[in-house]
Amino acid sequence: MIAKKQSTHIESALSEKRVFKPSKTFSAVANISSLEQYEKMYKASIADPQKFFAKQAEELHWFKKWKKVMSWKAPFAEWFVGGKINASYNCLDRHLDSARRNKAAIIFEGEFGDERTLTYQQLHREVCKAANMLISLGATSGDRIAIYMGMTPELVVAVLACARIGATHSVIFGGFSAEAIRDRVNDAEAKIIITADGTFRRGSVIELKKNVDNALLGTGCPTVEKVIVLKRTGTEVMMSSGRDHWWQELMSEASATNECVALDSEHPLFILYTSGTTGKPKGIVHSTGGYLLGAYLTTKYIFDMKDEDIFWCTADVGWVTGHSYVIYGPLSNGATIMMYEGAPNFPDFGRFWDIIERRKISIFYTAPTAIRAFIRAGDEFPKRHDLSSLRLLGTVGEPINPEAWMWYQKIIGGGKCPITDTWWQTETGAIMIASIPGAIATKPGSATLPFFGIQPEVVNKEGVKVKANEGGFLLIKKPWPWMLRGIYKDPERFKMQYFTEFPNIYFTGDGARQDKDGYFWIMGRVDDVINVSGHRIGTMEVESALVSFSSVAEAAVVGRPDEIKGSALVAFVTLKSGSIGSEEVKSQLREHVAKEIGSFAKPDDIHFSDALPKTRSGKIMRRLLRELASTGNVKGDTTTLEDFSVLEKLRQTEEE
Ligand code: WT7
Numbered sequence: 001m002i003a004k005k006q007s008t009h010i011e012s013a014l015s016e017k018r019v020f021k022p023s024k025t026f027s028a029v030a031n032i033s034s035l036e037q038y039e040k041m042y043k044a045s046i047a048d049p050q051k052f053f054a055k056q057a058e059e060l061h062w063f064k065k066w067k068k069v070m071s072w073k074a075p076f077a078e079w080f081v082g083g084k085i086n087a088s089y090n091c092l093d094r095h096l097d098s099a100r101r102n103k104a105a106i107i108f109e110g111e112f113g114d115e116r117t118l119t120y121q122q123l124h125r126e127v128c129k130a131a132n133m134l135i136s137l138g139a140t141s142g143d144r145i146a147i148y149m150g151m152t153p154e155l156v157v158a159v160l161a162c163a164r165i166g167a168t169h170s171v172i173f174g175g176f177s178a179e180a181i182r183d184r185v186n187d188a189e190a191k192i193i194i195t196a197d198g199t200f201r202r203g204s205v206i207e208l209k210k211n212v213d214n215a216l217l218g219t220g221c222p223t224v225e226k227v228i229v230l231k232r233t234g235t236e237v238m239m240s241s242g243r244d245h246w247w248q249e250l251m252s253e254a255s256a257t258n259e260c261v262a263l264d265s266e267h268p269l270f271i272l273y274t275s276g277t278t279g280k281p282k283g284i285v286h287s288t289g290g291y292l293l294g295a296y297l298t299t300k301y302i303f304d305m306k307d308e309d310i311f312w313c314t315a316d317v318g319w320v321t322g323h324s325y326v327i328y329g330p331l332s333n334g335a336t337i338m339m340y341e342g343a344p345n346f347p348d349f350g351r352f353w354d355i356i357e358r359r360k361i362s363i364f365y366t367a368p369t370a371i372r373a374f375i376r377a378g379d380e381f382p383k384r385h386d387l388s389s390l391r392l393l394g395t396v397g398e399p400i401n402p403e404a405w406m407w408y409q410k411i412i413g414g415g416k417c418p419i420t421d422t423w424w425q426t427e428t429g430a431i432m433i434a435s436i437p438g439a440i441a442t443k444p445g446s447a448t449l450p451f452f453g454i455q456p457e458v459v460n461k462e463g464v465k466v467k468a469n470e471g472g473f474l475l476i477k478k479p480w481p482w483m484l485r486g487i488y489k490d491p492e493r494f495k496m497q498y499f500t501e502f503p504n505i506y507f508t509g510d511g512a513r514q515d516k517d518g519y520f521w522i523m524g525r526v527d528d529v530i531n532v533s534g535h536r537i538g539t540m541e542v543e544s545a546l547v548s549f550s551s552v553a554e555a556a557v558v559g560r561p562d563e564i565k566g567s568a569l570v571a572f573v574t575l576k577s578g579s580i581g582s583e584e585v586k587s588q589l590r591e592h593v594a595k596e597i598g599s600f601a602k603p604d605d606i607h608f609s610d611a612l613p614k615t616r617s618g619k620i621m622r623r624l625l626r627e628l629a630s631t632g633n634v635k636g637d638t639t640t641l642e643d644f645s646v647l648e649k650l651r652q653t654e655e656e
Contacts, residue, residue: 016402020409021441026391026418030438031304038439038449045452053079053453053481057293060085060332061094063262066289070479075499075506076486077479079290080265087269087292088131088164089260091331092124100307104336106153107310107359111200111342118153120334123160126153126251128258130161133250137226139192141166141261144271146190146224148172148181148208150199151341154230154247155317156327158194163269163288166261167192170271170283173318174199174206176598178214182221184273187283188488189223194247198233202343209237265289271488272320274426275538276497277509277528283488284320284426292328294430294482298451299329302420302434303363304392312338313365313394314352319535320426321396325365329430344370349377353385364412365394365422367534371404372564374412382411392437394420397534398566399522405444423447423522425508426536427498429482432456433520446519453480456520458512463502466513471523474512475505528622530559530567535600537569539622542603545596546571549589551579556612556620557603560630568604570629574611581608605629 027033032041045052050069057066057080066083095101105123108116118126139145145167149155155171162169170188172181185193195212198205209229215221229237230247239246269288273281299305303325311330315321330337338359344352352374356364374381393413395405400421409419419442422434433456435441435448442448450456458472459465466472476483483506487494501507511523525531528539539557546555554574562568573589575581590602613621 016443016445018402019441019443020418022418022438023416027438030436031301031306032436032439035439035441038436041452042450046455049453049478049480053293056297056452057289057481060289060293060296061090062289066265070481072479074504075495076491077290077483078266078485079287079293079481083265083289084262085265085289085292086164086166086260086263087288087328087332088127088160090292090296091160091163091328092120092127093260095120095334096124098334100334103307103334105331106156106337106339108153108339109341109355109359110152111203111340111346116153123153123157125256126157127160127164128256129251129254130157131164131258132254132256133228133247134161134165134167134192136250136254137192137228137245139165139167141263141267143167143192144170144188144190146170146172146181146185146188146193148174148176148193148195148212149230150174150196150201150206150208150232151316151339152196152199152230152232153339154196154232156331156339159270159317159323159327160331164258164260166263166267168268168271170273171318171323172273173316173598174208175316175318175600176211177595178211178217179596180598181211181215183280184283185215185221185224187273187280188271190221191223192226192228193221193224194228194230196230196232196247197237198235200233200342202346205233205235207235207237209235213238213240263288266485268485270323272323272426274320275529275536275541277538278540279493281538281541282490282493282497285485285488286429286482287485290481290483291429292332294480295324295329296332298431298434299325299333299335301436302422302431302451303329303365303394304437305330305333305335305363307334309362310336310338310360310389311363311365312340312356312359312361314340314344314370315365315367315396320429321365324430345373345377348381349374350381350384353382353387356387356390357385360389362389363392363394364390365396367397368395368400368404369398369533369565371395371400371408375404375407376564379411387412387414390414390417392420393417394422394434396422396424396431398531399524400445402444409444418442421445421447423510423520425510427484428476428480428508429484432476432480433522443515443519446515446521448519450520453478456512458514458520459502463505468516469513471511471513473502473526474508474510474520474522475502476508477505479506524567530557530569532559532562532567532569532600533565537601541597542569542571542593542601545593545601546573546589546603548596549592551575551585552589554612556622556625558622558626558629560605560626562604565604569601570605570607570625571603572607572609572612572625574609 064084066080068081313325418437559567
């Protein structure tokens with residue numbers, strides 16, 4: 001199952017010698033102010049995780065205290081068993097009897113320049129109304145509700161309204177196609193979809209409702225009873241009578257008083273679909289109590305969150321980063337979040353820097369792929385702006401190359417901001433390995449040390465810990481409160497996917513090495529998942545999409561290193577006899593993938609070939625294709641190839 005993947009990142013990382021100590025000014029006022037303090041807390045968290053997390057969990061509001069901190073029936077974990085909690089209450093209600101009541105919860109800017117600020121009290125009011133709106137449409141605790149919206153405050157309102165009534169939300173990224181919506185909505189058996197007429201991106205409108213209509217066509221989604229449509233762009237949409245309702249109309253009728261439902265700590269807060277190595281996307285299920293604790297604690301300590309901070313995580317709420325660091329983490333800490341609807345390069349590459357300057361953003365969290373795009377766009381964009389409000393920078397989603405790290409530190413951070421490189425996954429729920437900025441010295445390209453209660457280990461195929469600086473597979477040895485609780489409706493797949501390669505120990509799917517200081521260096525995926533611009537894409541999904549095109553017989557998709565995107569997608573395609581590969585077919589195939597999954601999954605390169613290289617047992621030789629895709633050169637043992645000429649032909653097309 002495990003295929004070793006080459007990594008260019010690791011070569012530069014191995015020779016990386018620079019170390020940046022936390023600055024005295026930062027540490028002096030930090031939530032964790034020294035390495036000693038981090039080590040003391042870390043040791044306590046490992047020696048007795050239940051005691052440690054029970055103490056931390058007291059910082060959240062519980063309607064009823066838990067009976068048991070943890071139960072572990074491998075691979076199924078439960079945390080704060082018997083406790084009653086509500087995530088919406090923790091993000092809103094509990095801030096209302098302090099000065100936070102009138103503090104901004106959300107500062108929003110739309111792509112075309114409209115702006116809005118919602119205080120905690122105002123956000124609470126909106127969420128209460130939305131909760132009542134959902135109840136009026138028949139939603140209740142235990143239902144699933146799909147959310148397919150742009151990055152406007154109503155998306156946060158929708159998420160927290162679901163959490164408030166105990167409906168499990170499943171946010172679908174606005175870049176997904178109708179087909180992808182259908183798969184996810186059907187798997188989750190969602191009763192309601194909350195969407196918008198559209199959202200603005202790069203100066204045009206993405207017609208969200210139209211995609212939902214196509215997903216529901218001829219009732220492609222039989223469980224869906226109601227669709228709520230936010231009027232955002234004014235785009236003309238079709239409203240199906242009885243099924244579709246305008247957000248604004250329902251909200252104007254809804255009462256602003258709503259009592260939170262006290263939910264079991266283990267109540268499923270959300271399902272989020274993510275790509276795996278096989279089959280359809282997996283519905284990753286997260287709990288309420290344990291997940292919220294993770295989002296809360298990591299925000300407090302890794303982002304050193306203070307009441308005065310204005311925090312901007314640029315991720316879309318359609319991905320887990322947006323769940324944990326646009327919504328649950330910062331709001332449970334009572335912080336102010338920045339929310340921006342559109343693209344980073346619209347109208348030009350200065351957009352983010354302009355927002356940081358005007359809004360006095362103090363903590364900024366983005367992806368290496370964005371940083372690399374900014375580097376390419378040129379320093380003149382950030383240099384036109386005063387970025388001195390920044391005090392901390394974060395990165396997430398893929399390994400950051402040391403050059404990009406240095407640029408981020410110097411040009412965006414003005415040389416004074418610490419950088420926290422945060423490693424985690426949809427499955428882990430919240431950050432797992434990252435520097436705590438007032439305590440841990442950083443090395444460009446390393447995610448540094450584990451967060452409290454997290455025990456990562458780098459092992460070989462046999463599960464034996466490897467030596468310092470040796471590469472291996474990254475495992476998490478013990479259960480943690482914010483770990484996934486399962487794959488929706490598929491416990492067998494959950495076991496197989498994460499706890500079988502190394503029995504009853506969570507396997508991340510990533511390769512890593514640990515240096516002699518104990519620092520972790522993530523090498524990237526070792527399975528058939530590819531990280532393209534921080535978007536996680538399963539090669540299988542793109543292959544199925546390609547094969548569903550009428551003239552395609554067979555397809556194999558691999559990654560190749562790309563300067564900006566981290567990895568690019570390369571497809572090798574065999575057409576059915578009688579069909580001829582041409583530029584036109586290539587563009588049809590790209591469009592087809594966009595239709596089946598979403599534009600972000602379109603292959604960057606497509607190569608046609610008569611057949612694909614296979615082992616005698618019929619397995620596609622992906623390693624060969626990967627090498628070919630990245631170097632145009634195939635080395636290594638090819639004697640098990642069924643047909644040598646295939647490789648020759650592939651090589652020729654590459655050379656053309
Ligand atoms: C995969 C998870 C959860 C954040 C968004 C992505 C890669 C994530 C880092 C990092 C190196 C990273 C891993 C991981 N990844 N953060 N700081 N350094 N690699 O979530 O879509 O579930 O993807 O992203 O390969 O397995 P995701």
